[in-house]
Amino acid sequence: MNLVVLPAAIDVASEGAKRIVEIAQAAIAQRGSFHLALSGGSTPRAIFDQFATGGFPAELVGATQVFWGDERSVSNDHDDSNVRMARESFLEKLQFPPTNIHTPNGGASDLAAEARRYEAEILNTVPCNRAGEPVFDVIMLGLGTDGHTASLFPGTAALAETERVVVENEVPQLDTWRLTLTYDAINAARAILIFVTGASKKPVLDAIRAGGAGYPIEDIRGDNSNVTWFADLAAAGKEPA
DSSP: OOEEEESSHHHHHHHHHHHHHHHHHHHHHHHSOEEEEEOOSHHHHHHHHHIIIIISOHHHHTTEEEEESEEESSOTTSTTOHHHHHIIIIITTTTOOGGGBOOOOTTOSOHHHHHHHHHHHHHHHSOBOTTSOBOOSEEEEOOOTTSOBTTBOTTOGGGGOOSOSEEEEEEGGGTEEEEEEOHHHHHTSSOEEEEEOSGGGHHHHHHHHHSOOOOGGGGOOTTSSSEEEEEEHHHHOSOOO
8 A cells, every 4th residue: 555644634635736736737748638536525625725725736727627536416506516515615716617627417317327428428538548448647535434435335336337437326325326436447547546534534544554354445456556545644543664
């Protein structure tokens, strides 16, 4: 595990924002564009706040294509929407062009059809590898106390999906459905950044570091060199050996 331990959650946000900008600058210099998949949660919100207050250079905005790794089954203007959170925290403030913002509609009446539509939008916008998988430059992820990431929850059907990029996923333990990227779409990314903060995450992170815990996030492997974890001391307990 490539784990970066920082003193506090704000330091995780600062380092995360810095790392994303560095990757964006390199991607735009090399390929002319930067493809970013966002996540929800308090730590990503802190990263987005960093972007909004000068942490994301204006010259990168026009070449950045923005997506989401998952979305709740709510409309994009709902208080619980990952899309709304990102829009209000930095996308609107930095005046991202509407054509650069690719939103899943969690409030769609037919989530299966919406998953297909959003999958097609991703495949038509993000460069793909030889296996036909979209290659995002950065995918941001978090970690739930049950070991889920994106909306890949324990025991759900999406964990076994091997053909799709985006699926609708029933989450019985939350009595809801979600839209989520699949393992294949996530693991094909050039960089996978996982952000973990707070003492509530320490037991699950400890188990993952020990190995073989069986949590969904443990199947986020990429090519092992492109997955970086960022944690504060509350979640990690101490600096890694």
